[in-house]
Amino acid sequence: MTIRNVIRFIVLVLLQIFILNNINFRGYLDPYLYVLFILLLPFDTPKWLQLLSAFLIGFFVDLFSHSLGMNAAASVLMAFARPTVLQLLSPGREYDPGVPPGISGFGFRWFLSYSLILIFLHHFVLFMLEAFGFNDFLSTLYRVLVNTVFTTLLVLLSQFLFIRKR
Amino acid sequence: MRNLLTFLIRHHFFILFVILEIISIILISNHSYYQRTTIINSTNQVTGSINRSFHSIRDYFGLRKVNQKLAEENAILRSVLSDSLTVGEIREMTVKDTVYGQVYQYIPAKVVGNTVNRSDNFIMLNQGILQGIRKDMAVISPAGIVGIVKEVSRNFCTVLPVLHSQSKISAKVKKSDQLGTIQWDGFNYRRGTLTDVPTHAVVAIGDTVITSGMSQIFPEGIMIGTVHDIDKDEGDNFYTLSIDFSVDYNSISQVYIVRNFYKEELDRLRALTGMEEVQ
Numbered sequence: 393m394t395i396r397n398v399i400r401f402i403v404l405v406l407l408q409i410f411i412l413n414n415i416n417f418r419g420y421l422d423p424y425l426y427v428l429f430i431l432l433l434p435f436d437t438p439k440w441l442q443l444l445s446a447f448l449i450g451f452f453v454d455l456f457s458h459s460l461g462m463n464a465a466a467s468v469l470m471a472f473a474r475p476t477v478l479q480l481l482s483p484g485r486e487y488d489p490g491v492p493p494g495i496s497g498f499g500f501r502w503f504l505s506y507s508l509i510l511i512f513l514h515h516f517v518l519f520m521l522e523a524f525g526f527n528d529f530l531s532t533l534y535r536v537l538v539n540t541v542f543t544t545l546l547v548l549l550s551q552f553l554f555i556r557k558r
Numbered sequence: 559m560r561n562l563l564t565f566l567i568r569h570h571f572f573i574l575f576v577i578l579e580i581i582s583i584i585l586i587s588n589h590s591y592y593q594r595t596t597i598i599n600s601t602n603q604v605t606g607s608i609n610r611s612f613h614s615i616r617d618y619f620g621l622r623k624v625n626q627k628l629a630e631e632n633a634i635l636r637s638v639l640s641d642s643l644t645v646g647e648i649r650e651m652t653v654k655d656t657v658y659g660q661v662y663q664y665i666p667a668k669v670v671g672n673t674v675n676r677s678d679n680f681i682m683l684n685q686g687i688l689q690g691i692r693k694d695m696a697v698i699s700p701a702g703i704v705g706i707v708k709e710v711s712r713n714f715c716t717v718l719p720v721l722h723s724q725s726k727i728s729a730k731v732k733k734s735d736q737l738g739t740i741q742w743d744g745f746n747y748r749r750g751t752l753t754d755v756p757t758h759a760v761v762a763i764g765d766t767v768i769t770s771g772m773s774q775i776f777p778e779g780i781m782i783g784t785v786h787d788i789d790k791d792e793g794d795n796f797y798t799l800s801i802d803f804s805v806d807y808n809s810i811s812q813v814y815i816v817r818n819f820y821k822e823e824l825d826r827l828r829a830l831t832g833m834e835e836v837q
Binding site: 450 | 587612677
């Protein structure tokens with residue numbers, strides 16, 4: 393389990409810096425699929441480790457995209473919000489640590505709202521930090537929305553590509 | 559002491575969250591341009607070499623385009639060679655040579671890191687102090703201007719490109735010689751803005767915009783782009799011109815770094831006079 397997460401960490405960082413950072417559709421499409429790592433962390437991961445690994449993956453992506461600290465800040469906030477979002481989505485329910493978060497275990501609607509909320513949060517913080525004191529609010533919000541939808545589509549796509557029959 | 563420990567353990571999630579966010583914000587808020595590039599520079603040697611190997615793959619796919627551009631540039635250069643000029647013109651050229659001497663030197667460089675989709679973009683080149691690159695040298699490509707060298711490490715340098723919120727480059731409309739400033743609105747990497755052109759000047763859509771030569775950085779007459787749209791606010795004395803950049807910043811790979819032999823002298827003179835620096 394641990395090894396699978398480490399491999400996912402490395403693969404997503406490489407995918408992000410070498411392929412996704414080079415996508416430029418009309419200059420503002422900028423997906424951040426590496427957040428999939430945070431979304432898919434097992435429920436029984438120690439909370440401090442969730443934060444720390446989120447910080448690390450953000451930091452590595454930052455190193456290669458000249459945006460030191462921005463992805464790290466957004467990822468840490470996302471990891472911090474994750475338990476709260478999980479609570480909100482199914483109140484009073486205990487999550488089975490053996491079942492990884494995903495469509496196969498929890499259904500499409502649950503996974504869609506789970507990733508949409510967290511990805512929006514991450515992108516909102518990230519693009520706000522990046523545009524700080526430069527762009528006006530509306531065009532930044534537009535970027536946030538467009539990229540949230542795009543990243544979520546990629547996340548769902550990855551779910552369907554690597555789905556496991558249980 | 560024990561209470562403090564239990565407190566720390568109970569709230570470790572929140573405390574760690576705050577600590578990590580503070581670290582991130584410290585990283586960001588060293589946002590004065592100098593410090594940020596210094597941190598990035600220290601990692602340049604690592605990320606630079608990784609980026610370089612990736613770009614050599616990208617370069618391979620771009621070879622066709624690059625070759626075509628080189629051929630075009632060769633054709634232009636060949637046309638100014640002495641054997642394509644008549645005798646009368648040659649005499650003139652030699653006179654010019656002895657009077658002016660060389661002002662600019664062009665150093666070829668390769669792009670090893672490039673972004674276009676942020677509001678503050680960066681370009682990294684594979685030439686550094688060891689190759690004679692210094693801060694504030696101009697960077698151009700065969701198709702037009704690219705930016706200004708900002709930080710230099712031993713073998714690499716970072717460029718503040720036109721596509722940066724702090725980039726302001728002095729330009730002029732070629733037809734009327736009217737001066738203005740090129741800026742970027744942070745959205746579309748194919749389009750920039752030319753401001754400060756007075757409204758009495760005649761400007762038409764499609765006019766060429768070139769560097770003004772007022773800066774000690776860019777040589778005069780380097781292509782910037784063409785006028786895409788003309789906009790004038792009521793009661794404003796200046797146009798806001800939308801410019802189509804001549805360079806596709808997403809696909810640049812070969813550039814030239816321009817060295818001005820007289821820059822130090824001009825800088826000293828300007829400092830004595832107390833003039834502001836023009837980019």
